[in-house]
Amino acid sequence: MKLNELNRYIDHTLLDPFANDIKLNQLCEEALNFNFFAVCISPYHISYCADYLLGSEVKIATVVGFPYGYSSTKSKIEEIRQHNEIVDEFDVVINLQALMSKDWSYIHSELSQLVDAAHAANAIIKVIVESGNIHFNELRHLCELCNNVGVDYMKTSTGVLGNGASIEAISFMRRHLHTNIKIKASGGIRRRNTAIQMIAAGADRIGASKSVAIITET
Numbered sequence: 174m175k176l177n178e179l180n181r182y183i184d185h186t187l188l189d190p191f192a193n194d195i196k197l198n199q200l201c202e203e204a205l206n207f208n209f210f211a212v213c214i215s216p217y218h219i220s221y222c223a224d225y226l227l228g229s230e231v232k233i234a235t236v237v238g239f240p241y242g243y244s245s246t247k248s249k250i251e252e253i254r255q256h257n258e259i260v261d262e263f264d265v266v267i268n269l270q271a272l273m274s275k276d277w278s279y280i281h282s283e284l285s286q287l288v289d290a291a292h293a294a295n296a297i298i299k300v301i302v303e304s305g306n307i308h309f310n311e312l313r314h315l316c317e318l319c320n321n322v323g324v325d326y327m328k329t330s331t332g333v334l335g336n337g338a339s340i341e342a343i344s345f346m347r348r349h350l351h352t353n354i355k356i357k358a359s360g361g362i363r364r365r366n367t368a369i370q371m372i373a374a375g376a377d378r379i380g381a382s383k384s385v386a387i388i389t390e391t
Contacts, residue, residue: 179365182372184234184262184357185384186213188332194221201225203385211262213380215239216252223259234262234299237287240333242266242301246283250290257294264299264328264357264380265291267315272307277314285322299326299357299378305336309345316349323354326378330360337361340374347375365390 185207187200197214201222204212211232214222223233237252238244242265244252253263265287271279284300291298302315319327327346329338337360346356358371359380365387368379381387 179368179372180207180388181210182368182377182379183207183209183384183387184211184213184359184378184380185209186332186359186380186382187218188213188215188236188239188382190215192218197221198225201231204231205229207385207388209384210378213262213264216256219256219259232261233259234264235260236301236331237263237265238268239264239266240331241270242268243270246286249283249287253287253290253294253296257290257296260294260296262297262299263287263291264301266301266331269303272302272311272315275311275314277318280315281318281322284318284324288322288324291325297325299328300324301328301331301359303331303334303336304329304342304346305339305360306330306334312342312345313349316346319354320349320351326355326357328357328359328380332360332380332382338371338376340370343371343374343376363387 185204211234212222213234216235238249338358355377357378358376362381363383368387
């Protein structure tokens with residue numbers, strides 16, 4: 174895969190809680206220099222990055238309910254509404270405790286409302302499901318719910334819990350999701366070959382903090 178193909182798969186990510194202006198400047202400069210698809214940053218840094226990247230092709234993505242999805246559905250909707258004029262894509266964490274309780278009704282209701290909120294803002298919604306930390310039968314249920322409510326992407330991981338994206342999970346998701354729902358592989362992707370394998374397995378986007386290393390690796 175050529176550089177000018179792989180770079181457009183990448184959401185260049187900085188979710189370090191200790192990120193400062195120096196790191197944000199570096200993130201945005203790298204996104205511009207390598208023409209990454211998007212930067213993925215915390216809500217606090219949205220305005221900073223939006224101003225820095227104004228006029229470029231680089232999209233603004235942010236996280237909602239990060240990193241465990243504990244906040245209420247109402248709070249997540251408000252997070253989307255607060256930034257819907259600036260943000261192009263929202264990466265939303267499902268309520269992981271609801272998932273552990275197998276409260277599929279709650280998850281379905283929340284996803285439906287979040288999809289409506291994002292789409293009302295003409296934004297993309299990616300649903301983070303922590304595929305590396307759940308069983309495949311749970312992942313299958315989540316695929317069915319995502320199919321039902323019409324999310325834009327299912328995303329593997331936050332990158333916080335340790336077990337990130339895997340080829341097996343990407344392949345499983347691709348088999349069980351509708352063809353119009355895309356997949357974002359995220360969590361632990363640090364090598365060029367790993368990113369390419371994820372794409373071959375069915376990933377449409379790569380979330381990575383080591384994006385430059387992935388692109389420049391020979």
